[in-house]
Amino acid sequence: MWFKFGLILFAIYTIVNTFNQYHAKKVPKSWVITYALIWLVGIGVAVIPDWFDRLAQAVGVERGADLLVYLAVLGLLYINYRLMIRTRTLEQEITAIVREIAIAEGQWDAGKYGRN
Template sequence: MQLIQILAIIFAVFAISRVILQVRANAMSRDSAIFWLFIWIAVILAVVFPNTLGYLAILTGVGRGVDVLIYLAIIVLFYLIYRIYVKMENIEREITTVVREIAIIEREKKEKKVKL
């Protein structure tokens, strides 16, 4: 086993430990944890069994196993960016709603003071 493979396995195990700790601390949902555990276990399997990527490359018609890995990584990154974008849009909508509600409450308070 080469040094890069050992480092990749160590990093993946570290990442798995972080996922588990975040689930225990209720900082990550179970769905997200399952997704990330799948990703990091796939990384370990790809490092331990590098020929599998070669078979996957043949199966998909891509030249090399590393190319398949890069294509999959790009697809996953685009998916994650999409999810972040959707969450940001929802947060912006929620903030707008809260700010409007606060403005209405503040206006009502001012109107009550003026009537007194």
């Protein structure tokens, strides 16, 4: 009971917080919608667990809680994949900047010090 109550409160807090961030132009609308949907599902599971059990059985999983864990694992794997792409892109951008600085400074160096 207390766990459900805590989950609902945390979900509401998170949704409100995300909306505030959107109004402060810190996150895009797509992020607010996705995040709100995820936490609304969380509230749904807490309030009407039978509904989620029926949904789980409809897709071939015995319990709603199990389905939730599977979905969470898949979601985390996807987030990890996106972060890998983002990290690699950032690293390539950093290298590109470092490279351009080196080449720009090297042009002067080539004229002054380089021997043929």
